[in-house]
Amino acid sequence: MDSYDVVVVGAGGAGLRAAIEAREQGLRVAVICKSLFGKAHTVMAEGGIAAAMGNVNSGDSWQVHFRDTMRGGKFLNHWRMAELHATEAPERVWELETWGALFDRTTDGRISQRNFGGHEYPRLAHVGDRTGLELIRTLQQKVVSLQQQDFKESGDYEARLKVFQEYTVTRVLKEGDRVAGVFGYVRESGQFFSIAAPAVVLATGGIGKSFKVTSNSWEYTGDGHALALLAGASLLNMEFVQFHPTGMVWPPSVKGILVTESVRGDGGVLRNSEGRRFMFDYVPEVFKGQYAQTEEEADRWYADPDHNRRPPELLPRDEVARAINSEVKAGRGTAHGGVQLDVSSRLPAEEIIRRLPSMYHQFKELADVDITREPMEVGPTCHYVMGGVEVDPDTAASPAVAGLYAAGEVAGGMHGSNRLGGNSLSDLLVFGRRAGLHAARYAAGLTTRPVVDQAQLDAAAAEALAPFAEGGENPYTLHQELQQTMNDLVGIIRRAGEMKQALDRLAVLRRRAARVTVEGHRQFNPGWHLALDLRNMLLASECVARAGLLRRESRGGHTREDWPGMDRDWRRVNLVCTLDEDGIAVQRQANPPVRSDLLALFEREELAKYFTPEELADEQGR
Amino acid sequence: MSKDVEFRIWRGEGGQGGFANYRVEVNEGEVVLDLVHRLQATQAPDLAVRWNCKAGKCGSCSAEINGRPRLLCMTRMSTLPAGQPVVLTPLRAFPSIRDLVTDVSFNYAKAREVPSFVPPAELKPGEYRMRQEDVNRSQEFRKCIECFLCQDTCHAVRDHEENKAAFAGPRFLMRVAELDMHPLDAAAEAGLDRRADAQDVHGLGYCNITKCCTEVCPEHIRITDNALIPLKERVADRKYDPLVWLGSKIGLRPKS
Ligand SMILES: Cc1cc2nc3c(=O)[nH]c(=O)nc-3n(C[C@H](O)[C@H](O)[C@H](O)COP(=O)(O)OP(=O)(O)OC[C@H]3O[C@@H](n4cnc5c(N)ncnc54)[C@H](O)[C@@H]3O)c2cc1C
Ligand code: SF4
Numbered sequence A: 001m002d003s004y005d006v007v008v009v010g011a012g013g014a015g016l017r018a019a020i021e022a023r024e025q026g027l028r029v030a031v032i033c034k035s036l037f038g039k040a041h042t043v044m045a046e047g048g049i050a051a052a053m054g055n056v057n058s059g060d061s062w063q064v065h066f067r068d069t070m071r072g073g074k075f076l077n078h079w080r081m082a083e084l085h086a087t088e089a090p091e092r093v094w095e096l097e098t099w100g101a102l103f104d105r106t107t108d109g110r111i112s113q114r115n116f117g118g119h120e121y122p123r124l125a126h127v128g129d130r131t132g133l134e135l136i137r138t139l140q141q142k143v144v145s146l147q148q149q150d151f152k153e154s155g156d157y158e159a160r161l162k163v164f165q166e167y168t169v170t171r172v173l174k175e176g177d178r179v180a181g182v183f184g185y186v187r188e189s190g191q192f193f194s195i196a197a198p199a200v201v202l203a204t205g206g207i208g209k210s211f212k213v214t215s216n217s218w219e220y221t222g223d224g225h226a227l228a229l230l231a232g233a234s235l236l237n238m239e240f241v242q243f244h245p246t247g248m249v250w251p252p253s254v255k256g257i258l259v260t261e262s263v264r265g266d267g268g269v270l271r272n273s274e275g276r277r278f279m280f281d282y283v284p285e286v287f288k289g290q291y292a293q294t295e296e297e298a299d300r301w302y303a304d305p306d307h308n309r310r311p312p313e314l315l316p317r318d319e320v321a322r323a324i325n326s327e328v329k330a331g332r333g334t335a336h337g338g339v340q341l342d343v344s345s346r347l348p349a350e351e352i353i354r355r356l357p358s359m360y361h362q363f364k365e366l367a368d369v370d371i372t373r374e375p376m377e378v379g380p381t382c383h384y385v386m387g388g389v390e391v392d393p394d395t396a397a398s399p400a401v402a403g404l405y406a407a408g409e410v411a412g413g414m415h416g417s418n419r420l421g422g423n424s425l426s427d428l429l430v431f432g433r434r435a436g437l438h439a440a441r442y443a444a445g446l447t448t449r450p451v452v453d454q455a456q457l458d459a460a461a462a463e464a465l466a467p468f469a470e471g472g473e474n475p476y477t478l479h480q481e482l483q484q485t486m487n488d489l490v491g492i493i494r495r496a497g498e499m500k501q502a503l504d505r506l507a508v509l510r511r512r513a514a515r516v517t518v519e520g521h522r523q524f525n526p527g528w529h530l531a532l533d534l535r536n537m538l539l540a541s542e543c544v545a546r547a548g549l550l551r552r553e554s555r556g557g558h559t560r561e562d563w564p565g566m567d568r569d570w571r572r573v574n575l576v577c578t579l580d581e582d583g584i585a586v587q588r589q590a591n592p593p594v595r596s597d598l599l600a601l602f603e604r605e606e607l608a609k610y611f612t613p614e615e616l617a618d619e620q621g622r
Numbered sequence B: 001m002s003k004d005v006e007f008r009i010w011r012g013e014g015g016q017g018g019f020a021n022y023r024v025e026v027n028e029g030e031v032v033l034d035l036v037h038r039l040q041a042t043q044a045p046d047l048a049v050r051w052n053c054k055a056g057k058c059g060s061c062s063a064e065i066n067g068r069p070r071l072l073c074m075t076r077m078s079t080l081p082a083g084q085p086v087v088l089t090p091l092r093a094f095p096s097i098r099d100l101v102t103d104v105s106f107n108y109a110k111a112r113e114v115p116s117f118v119p120p121a122e123l124k125p126g127e128y129r130m131r132q133e134d135v136n137r138s139q140e141f142r143k144c145i146e147c148f149l150c151q152d153t154c155h156a157v158r159d160h161e162e163n164k165a166a167f168a169g170p171r172f173l174m175r176v177a178e179l180d181m182h183p184l185d186a187a188a189e190a191g192l193d194r195r196a197d198a199q200d201v202h203g204l205g206y207c208n209i210t211k212c213c214t215e216v217c218p219e220h221i222r223i224t225d226n227a228l229i230p231l232k233e234r235v236a237d238r239k240y241d242p243l244v245w246l247g248s249k250i251g252l253r254p255k256s
């Protein structure tokens, strides 16, 4: 069996950054990813990466970024993660330039930054609307450069950093309470593999493929979430799922594909079928005062942001998604059940093509729409999961399982109840690096290495082969039913009755999934892979539904029709999911109090909207 | 409006196999990948295909549609000739694994042979200053999604297995050009000569500028005109004029 110091599961932004760090600490590192190297979901990110470099507006600082992040997450974020993220993001972006990244520039030659929803200043470093591609390619090329260095020294490119592409992990192995390695299958051959390692970093991304309408890629089956649960770790705040306000809605083949928020950041506006810029009607109480109240003021803001308030199209995503949902429900939607997003009347054609090349391309080729001449039709699409593996904010370590780390979308806490655009890519780098660093330190500090237990390997192999037994159902059918269930019953607007119904259906699906049957053999068999992914999607979906049912309030990516208000008492509560013999259990856990110097960055009046009087009184008493 | 369309899909392993025929319902607006998915869900659950994003962003779903290298997720059914079967085959230039999936490791091996960006020693992170005009060229090449369609189509590889050892292919020659045009790459200071390497190590000479690579690039990168031809010119300059090489070393690189 192969043996490494650190195994990183996932080769997106978080996984690669973790692997680079662990390798630079001098350890032997394996990266495992279920698609080809360089194709991870991160490649799809469009708009940019948030970092308070202050290149476009020197008023920006980590404090302002921290504030925006907490507001966006409705103060449910783990404050320490939000603080580390805001302070370290600029270094992480600048470092990318030393590895060859080429961001768009300002006129004085620095990294250009663009406006985005919820960010007070232009803050997103970007490359047109293909920032994720730049990020993944830069990290990929950094990995290659480390391999070239190793080749020079040892004659072996893979001496200290090896990428196992198209390998899928199905189990984290343990010795007692600590991590011992990973088990999985090789896509091409269908053979099993296992790697012994004392430290495992989960960087597997999100869960969007459990929903029918989603911007997420094939990879997003909640594998890391499930691997963590099965290994005894806990998941935090799984009820918070972000529905991006602008996905494509027509034709059906492309429904859900993302339309980047940069369209609005660069001047695009939302209109209903009556031609009204309806977002002015949806500025919620907590954000009153921060957004323009008239179209004139909103339009002036692009040129003069210091003396005007920003347009309400740039409210955090949860607000915009709900507004679109309401407009469509009220009968003011487009023919295909969306609203209009128009940039054609706002910018000259050449400018649109220069700033939004992939959007231009995407609509032209997939929908026969020329966005320089006509509006796009858009509607909400499942985009991101705020919930994830509970981790220590500084080290990214799971408090429950020694040697287990998590970073990126699979980790929880950083974004609270709603993530701001651009804050994921920066999160990947900040916490990917931290996870790699601390996993390396942990592995290096061990005196005895854990031993992989044969019985666990046998059980994992038996579990993976189960779908070859005859007589069960087709996994594709189950997947479609799961997606429909989550979309209809645990989607953007939730109700107790529907979530209960969803849980009943999930229980039935789980029983049926235990007996799916796949055709063919083990070599590169997508039916088999889907059959194994079902376990993960069902676990993640159950966490979303159970936690969603319990949280009786509306906040960020969790909107309850039956509990429409935000409740300050609930801000103090994190919901934590674990897996036991009976299935998913959800417990309440106190959200740690925010450090006082960070609270002092806000006006009392604003804090009073989120914090109970007792909490604020405690604060004053200190 | 839905109608039935005939698909002929190459199925098999390790190069052994043949065509299987399917009839499948096609709806308005669909792309070829939608139909492959429909086949998987209804008639051929183990049909092997690579895909991730279904949005033309990851470059996973490369295959040949009616003999032409394309992305399955960006090829709309309405653009294919009506009334004829749609023929799907794996990329021809790479070894077959199963059905539409090929072994693209050639490309990863070539990627490793191109020396990485060399950061300028005198600049710390955060101190990089570059003008937009100066990064435009390399940025165009960094739009590459590594679908390897250009690698598949270039006749220097497609019809000549024996050239693979000495020829990096358009994708990775373009990578050399990208680094050579990067305003802050300090390769020369580190003793690297990217232009000489393009010719001697990466096989630029095999390219006879047919532009087939440019034609299939889904990102519409002008590989031949903007990367390969300028790279050839730079190589030629360097060969005949030692002053250019010296000039670039001491910061007098002529505008090219
Ligand atoms: C269309 C779109 C646009 C976006 N735009 C932006 C943006 O502009 N700015 C921003 O900040 N965020 C954006 N996001 C969000 C952001 O892209 C993601 O949250 C982020 O890329 C996730 O990165 P990650 O490193 O956590 O995981 P990923 O990049 O998703 O990587 C996951 C990795 O894990 C591997 N993996 C998964 N399961 C297994 C397994 N079982 N075994 C082995 N390997 C496994 C996968 O193969 C992959 O390599 C966007 C998201 C989408 C969908
Ligand atoms: S232009 Fe050169 S690299 Fe491109 S296909 Fe022709 S020969 Fe190959």
Ligand code: SF4
Pocket (backbone or CB within 6 Å): B059, B143, B144, B145, B146, B147, B148, B149, B150, B151, B171, B174, B213, B216, B217, B218, B219, B220, B221, B223
């Ligand atoms: S240059 Fe174009 S065709 Fe070639 S790999 Fe890149 S995106 Fe694909």
Ligand code: FES
Pocket (backbone or CB within 6 Å): B050, B051, B052, B053, B054, B055, B056, B057, B058, B059, B060, B061, B062, B071, B072, B073, B074
């Ligand atoms: S699936 Fe990503 S490019 Fe086609």
